[in-house]
Amino acid sequence: MPAISSNAPEPSRTDPALLRNFCIIAHIDHGKSTLADRMLQLTGVVEQRQMRAQYLDRMDIERERGITIKSQAVRMPWAAGDTPHVLNMIDTPGHVDFTYEVSRSLAACEGCILLVDAAQGIEAQTLANLYLAMENDLTIIPVLNKIDLPAAQPDKFAGELAHLIGCDPGDVLRVSAKTGEGVAELLDEVVRQVPAPVGDADAPARAMIFDSVYDAYRGVVTYVKVVDGKLGRRERIQMMSTGATHELLEIGVNSPEMTPSDGLAVGEVGYLITGVKDVRQSKVGDTVTLQRHGATVPLGGYKDPKPMVFSGLYPIDGSDYPALRDALEKLQLNDAALVYEPETSAALGFGFRVGFLGLLHLEVVRERLEREFGLDLIATAPNVVYQVTMEDGTEHTVTNPSEFPTGKIAEVREPVVRATLIAPSEFIGAIMELCQTRRGTMQGMDYLSEERVELRYTLPLAEIVFDFFDALKSKTRGYASLDYEPTGEQAGALVKVDILLHGDKVDAFSAIVHKDKAYAYGVKMAGKLRELIPRQQFEVPIQAAIGARVIARETVRAMRKDVLSKCYGGDISRKRKLLEKQKEGKKRMKMVGRVEVPQEAFIAALSSDSEGGEGKSKK
């Protein structure tokens, strides 16, 4: 171990030459959070006895699932040689749904550690994150992790990594985040290789907001990187996009808990608290300046994350609707990517149409609503956004299949993604076959090494977002990895399939599907509903239809439940009692046209396999 002192004195806040802002990027499970843990320990910011695994993953869901959802920034002292430096490390999520969090974090850094599992090699998100880092002009330090594993092949993968980023295999560092081997040397390399931030200390203050979090006690906590000038406690700051001004009640750094300070200077990463309660007033990507002698030109911002998948969220108990609205409002404070608007469904009552970045995001939001706000929810089958052009030239954006326009449609367009798949070459055939059945178009193929290939496809988002990942894993025995990014939209032969109960449309079950798959969808839904809907006093046809054309049909046979059949004689009060009781039971039913459907039937039909499993698994 080199000569280091874990509790090196902090240098003056104003010397950017001693600052290093870096992040760790990697494919999921390659060990980012574990490496971050070791760094926290080695630099002494977290004491041994307070240490717990995945220290920075603060949300329960993150810890239980072992994934990182929110980025975290931590300040650590590190003495490389004899000079005390300050490192700002930003831990980032790895799942494709949260890529926008990664790109925000990267913009606050000058360098990054590209971490690769020494037993796995380069995976799809390794590439995706590397490209993001290159776009941000970051210095890249290639590192192999898990060298303690018996299955590790560091020489082989050092070659692969060196080939990818164009360096010497000898420059690829080797560490074990588990045992701590090589981590101190890695921190020294961060100091040596990552450039110090540059900025004009005398210019008007400009700080970039890269994250904004809602804290129930303190209001909005805004994370910034100061690019020029400085921000100080008690000063009045101004948000450049809105012109709104606020007093800085507190300013400080995370080390790893919030530590107030007098101010933040050029290159420093820290937090601001203004007492504002709404995260939207502290928008990620905005530039913060001072009200007096403020800057006039804002820094370049970020693109707003765009919701890719929509689903209806309905409270199981209709009286929870106001509680759901409040909960969504609160969650949105913390999650800029969440969008929602009220909607009503004949089958499910009052609820919201909510936009998500992907299925994992949907699951996380739903779980947080249920857990943190005590709500019982039903989510309708998720769908992507369609653009419909009518023959008369009018355009419709469809986020809810039941709003698919009727009339003469000229074209329906759906979002497409560019997907990168990496797998051992023996699975090329299986992957091609899968992509073919998912309406994919091959764009290219490259060998990363003798036995590993990278395949590139464009695929409709609707085909990839639900169960593609599970199918890919099962066809490749878990060896393939996948990453994708939106690339626009394309026209497709898409139709709306409606489900009708006794001739009435059930809006919650409408779906937009490719015409080749419409029949299978119709048969599946009709079959499922036949099992779930109890017999009525008349025969109930269940039909799946495209427009007026029925493509599948099932029937729930009639049954007359005559509660009076055993009641002989003329005791009128007893008869009345029985009829009253029957009425009670009916209250829990929803009426769809003339058909009584128990709420449970809707829930069961929507919540089983109509939701894909991709989000449940990790990439």
Ligand SMILES: Nc1nc2c(ncn2[C@@H]2O[C@H](COP(=O)(O)OP(=O)(O)OP(=O)(O)O)[C@@H](O)[C@H]2O)c(=O)[nH]1
């Ligand atoms: N043997 C060994 N296991 C490791 C090492 N580093 C991490 N792991 C294990 O690898 C798994 C994934 O590590 P994480 O640190 O959670 O991975 P991550 O990249 O942060 O994952 P996300 O936060 O979900 O993106 C955990 O089970 C770790 O214990 C290592 O150096 N050696």
